[in-house]
Amino acid sequence: MAALDTQNYTFTYKGRFGVIALGVGIVGIILTVIGAFSDAHTFFASWLTGFAFWTTLVLGALFFVMLQHATGAVWSVAVRRVPEALSMTLPVLLLCFIPLVLGLHDLFHWTHAEEVASDHLLQWKSPYLNSTFFIIRGVVFFAIWIGLAWMLNRYSLAQDADGNPAHTLSLRKLSAGGIFLFAFSITFAAFDWLMSLEPHWYSTIFGVYVFIGGFLASLAMLVLIFQWMKGKGILTGTVTTEHFHDFGRLMFAFTVFWAYIGGSQYYLIWYANIPEETVWFLTRWENGWKTVSMLLIIGHFIVPFITLIFYRLKRMDIVLKLIAALIVVMHFVDMFWLVMPTFSPEGVHVSWMHFTAVIGIGGLVLGLFWMRYTAHRAVPVLDPKLEDSIAHRV
Amino acid sequence: MKTWAILAQFDTPADLMHAASSTRDAGYRKFDCHSPFPIHGMDDAMGLKRSSVGFIVGVMAVIGATIGFVLQTWVATSAYPLVISGKPLFSWQAFIIITFALFVLFGAFGAVFGMFRLIRLPRWHHPLFYSEQFKVVTDDGFVLVIESDDAKFDENGTKEFLAAIGGKNIELVRGEG
Numbered sequence: 001m002a003a004l005d006t007q008n009y010t011f012t013y014k015g016r017f018g019v020i021a022l023g024v025g026i027v028g029i030i031l032t033v034i035g036a037f038s039d040a041h042t043f044f045a046s047w048l049t050g051f052a053f054w055t056t057l058v059l060g061a062l063f064f065v066m067l068q069h070a071t072g073a074v075w076s077v078a079v080r081r082v083p084e085a086l087s088m089t090l091p092v093l094l095l096c097f098i099p100l101v102l103g104l105h106d107l108f109h110w111t112h113a114e115e116v117a118s119d120h121l122l123q124w125k126s127p128y129l130n131s132t133f134f135i136i137r138g139v140v141f142f143a144i145w146i147g148l149a150w151m152l153n154r155y156s157l158a159q160d161a162d163g164n165p166a167h168t169l170s171l172r173k174l175s176a177g178g179i180f181l182f183a184f185s186i187t188f189a190a191f192d193w194l195m196s197l198e199p200h201w202y203s204t205i206f207g208v209y210v211f212i213g214g215f216l217a218s219l220a221m222l223v224l225i226f227q228w229m230k231g232k233g234i235l236t237g238t239v240t241t242e243h244f245h246d247f248g249r250l251m252f253a254f255t256v257f258w259a260y261i262g263g264s265q266y267y268l269i270w271y272a273n274i275p276e277e278t279v280w281f282l283t284r285w286e287n288g289w290k291t292v293s294m295l296l297i298i299g300h301f302i303v304p305f306i307t308l309i310f311y312r313l314k315r316m317d318i319v320l321k322l323i324a325a326l327i328v329v330m331h332f333v334d335m336f337w338l339v340m341p342t343f344s345p346e347g348v349h350v351s352w353m354h355f356t357a358v359i360g361i362g363g364l365v366l367g368l369f370w371m372r373y374t375a376h377r378a379v380p381v382l383d384p385k386l387e388d389s390i391a392h393r394v
Numbered sequence: 395m396k397t398w399a400i401l402a403q404f405d406t407p408a409d410l411m412h413a414a415s416s417t418r419d420a421g422y423r424k425f426d427c428h429s430p431f432p433i434h435g436m437d438d439a440m441g442l443k444r445s446s447v448g449f450i451v452g453v454m455a456v457i458g459a460t461i462g463f464v465l466q467t468w469v470a471t472s473a474y475p476l477v478i479s480g481k482p483l484f485s486w487q488a489f490i491i492i493t494f495a496l497f498v499l500f501g502a503f504g505a506v507f508g509m510f511r512l513i514r515l516p517r518w519h520h521p522l523f524y525s526e527q528f529k530v531v532t533d534d535g536f537v538l539v540i541e542s543d544d545a546k547f548d549e550n551g552t553k554e555f556l557a558a559i560g561g562k563n564i565e566l567v568r569g570e571g
Contacts, residue, residue, distance in 0.1 A: 263490070266487075267487060267488075267490070267491065270487050270488075271479075271488070273479060273480070273481075309452070311444065311448070393434060393435065
């Protein structure tokens with residue numbers, strides 16, 4: 001069990017979580033890779049699902065940090081170190097991008113030269129949708145995100161050392177510009193990695209949909225991490241019910257926003273009723289996929305919406321934990337729903353590789369997160385707003 | 395005119411907050427605090443319950459959503475059954491947006507008018523405005539008012555109580571509330 005010095009917020013004992021998570025992650029990845037030899041097609045699809053789940057979640061954490069700096073938020077100072085440390089796991093996800101590059105041919109049928117040759121639309125799109133540019137874009141996206149995460153962490157940790165309030169201003173400027181870069185990069189990443197699975201189909205709101213799902217899952221993951229630490233007696237006087245209430249309210253807001261964006265995407269396509277657009281929803285409604293779609297509507301929207309609307313329920317640890325866990329699971333279902341119908345339109349097939357891939361990547365992400373988090377102060381100790389954040393009330 | 399309330403002034407927001415919790419602990423229920431700006435933690439100090447505006451909003455929002463959905467269903471399926479772009483008469487997908495809009499609209503009505511009802515606005519006048527001293531709350535004064543309707547109210551006793559908890563310029567306000 002990890003232990004924290006409550007005077008200066010340094011970890012005196014880091015616990016075994018980091019090592020266990022890394023171990024689980026490596027075992028999960030080895031198992032998934034073994035699976036690749038028996039069924040490469042399923043392997044790549046499962047890997048993409050797991051990769052999309054964790055990348056969007058970690059990017060949600062990166063966005064959370066930038067959002068707090070850009071708005072000059074006070075409440076979140078005491079909880080900022082966890083999303084900061086989460087965003088530092090992006091290099092691992094860059095490594096997890098490599099199998100996707102190897103599997104381009106299995107995943108994206110716009111890479112099949114003979115199909116593109118006989119398809120006018122794909123030919124027209126080929127200046128954008130081609131393997132070289134796809135890989136370059138992927139690397140550029142990760143370069144932007146890793147660069148932002150690294151600078152956000154650097155200034156924040158520098159403030160721990162010298163307590164200079166000027167760092168707060170640097171972080172604000174960096175975040176204001178960073179959000180701009182982030183919005184474009186995550187939109188195009190969603191287009192590239194998820195939307196181009198169906199290269200004839202397009203939806204301009206798709207990037208927002210993927211981003212919001214990731215941000216919501218990231219808020220839920222932060223709740224789970226802080227609740228887990230609370231159970232271990234870490235930061236109990238620092239991260240209070242008020243902070244959990246704030247998280248609950250943000251989860252509520254972004255649950256609604258997720259439904260709003262998902263609904264907007266659906267209604268426009270439903271209204272227009274143009275076959276090349278409706279086909280995407282049709283595959284997600286036929287042959288058993290309707291169950292997954294309904295599960296998303298109920299589990300990703302209705303249940304969290306009705307629960308989180310209540311003041312008292314948001315302030316109950318057990319309720320918040322259950323809803324946060326539900327949201328994280330539902331984000332995985334959401335990614336599954338985005339990726340898999342392309343590969344198995346004839347029915348819902350869940351492979352064991354879906355689980356080993358998401359657990360494998362997750363083990364690496366969470367293990368490295370915990371090692372990174374425990375290596376520094378648990379809160380930004382010299383941030384000028386820290387005291388107000390700890391004492392703040394909803 | 396009958397006595398409407400007793401008013402006492404305090405120097406700082408902290409003093410007012412202390413006074414509020416003392417008044418609450420002394421068993422007074424019908425009292426109010428006035429200050430030029432919101433004071434954090436005052437709700438707890440006064441022992442106020444959570445506002446019921448949220449509940450009103452919830453009920454109104456559900457009513458709005460129901461009206462929106464039922465109205466469209468009735469219009470589209472029985473009053474004016476027109477086939478629009480080849481879709482079924484009962485195309486619930488098309489109804490969701492207006493249902494949502496009325497959900498929000500009625501919720502907002504509930505918030506605004508529910509609040510007005512709870513704080514008893516609009517009204518033309520209030521007995522506290524008879525007090526010249528009360529004007530300081532728009533500038534730099536912190537005022538606590540105990541109303542004469544309160545079960546524990548007693549002119550001399552309440553005056554002494556307010557003096558004992560540090561109230562200054564204690565004043566009897568007369569008028570009809």
